[in-house]
Amino acid sequence: MTAPKKIPPAALLLGAAGVIPFAALALLIVLDGAGLLAPEQAKRVLRLYGAVILSFMGGAQWGLATARADGPKARALAVSVLPALFAWAAFLVPAGPGLLALSAAFLALMLYDLWTVGRGEAPLWYGRLRVGLTLAVVGALQIALVAGGGLS
Secondary structure (H helix, E strand, O other): OOOOOOOOHHHHHHHHHHHHHHHHHHHHHHOOOOOOOOHHHHHHHHHHHHHHHHHHHHHHHHHHHHOOOOOOOHHHHHHHHHHHHHHHHHHHOOHHHHHHHHHHHHHHHHHHHHHHHHOOOOOHHHHHHHHHHHHHHHHHHHHHHHHOOOOO
16 A cells, blocks of 8 residues: 555544543543542543544454455454454443453554554554554553552
8 A cells, every 4th residue: 555654634633632532531530530520430431432442443444454456355354343342342341451451452453553554554654643642542541540440
């Protein structure tokens, strides 16, 4: 896949905007809800938002797979639906394990995304964008996990 190396400004801006709810909710958890949300509610909303975004990221892989000139590969289609299934499960478990599971899933999908960039299945800029956004998301999830009482 040929594409510019520079991250398109719209992708960077919208990607960064998508990190804002992660950071804001993690901050609310650190501040014990800050009178806006009960801490448990903030953790639930964070897990829900994380599940939605993880599902969206799987959808991005679906789009890359289906855009191939030679047709989609079964591997790529299978991997693209796994994030949504995993996100759903991470939302259903208690807050601590759910936040940890989402963190692991975001990191795993980032590694897969980087692998697809290396294979030429995604534009070069996509890998750079994914690393920065994923590290910000995982950082927020981990802050929320620690501030919210860990795995208990």
